[in-house]
Amino acid sequence: MQADHYDGFAASYDAENASSLLNACYERPAMVRLAGDVRGHRILDAGCGSGPLSAELRARGAIMTGLDGSPAMIELARRRLGDDVPLHVADLAEPLPFADDTFDDVVASLVLHYLEDWVAPLVEIKRVLKPGGRLILSVNHPTAHVINHPDEDNFATRQYSETFELDGEPAVLTFWNRPLRAMSEAFAEAGFVIAVMDEPPPSPQTPRELLTPRLASGERTAFFCFLFVVLEPR
Helix, strand or coil, X not given: CCHHHHHHHHHHHHHHHHHCHHHHHXXXXXXXXXXXXXXXXXXXXXXXXXXXXXXXXXHCCCEEEEEECCHHHHHHHHHHHHHHCXXXXXXXXXXXXXXXXXXXXXXXXXXXXXXXXXXXXXXXXXXXXXXXXXXXEEEECHHHHHHHCCCCCCCCCEEEEEEEEECCEEEEEEEEXXXXXXXXXXXXXXXXXXXXXXXXXXXXXXXXXXXXXXXXXXCHHHXXXXXXXXXXXC
């Protein structure tokens, strides 16, 4: 997965994540809303990064465990979460270091799109979920890639890189784009069914100065970014 690539810009990514429109005011509130009432739930944050989603869910009563491939991100998560949240440096593309039926829920926030193969990681996540558990995930929306790259084969699963500015610092991120069909096939092959699929707007609490003029006017067609899915083992 090459998650340790994040070591080079972990601090700037964490700073951007803390207050940006896409992370703080869109993706994270949507994940928290989909998780719902998590009091007493044992939750694995798979690809926890610096821990902001774990912090939000812990504040709502969840018993959190975090996992990320970047040692620098895990160190930031330890500073944020303290010693009462077990944190592991591990690659989501490898077998997970947990027993069967350990977690009530798994959250995977903006992580699967870094992987070429989804089936093996999803099978591992299913293994560590308790019966009746949920996988709550967010990924890059395939339609956003179509809009930004109209000349490419957007029905193929293919790798691409983009340069982002994170808290004023440039960083190159590499993703795997896959069409919705390929996503649903991977979910089914791993033994999951889709319980929820969502394309929410930004949080109503988003500061107005973070919104583009079209978003501030309420125009939903101006906003395609992430896709949110809740999966349940079948």
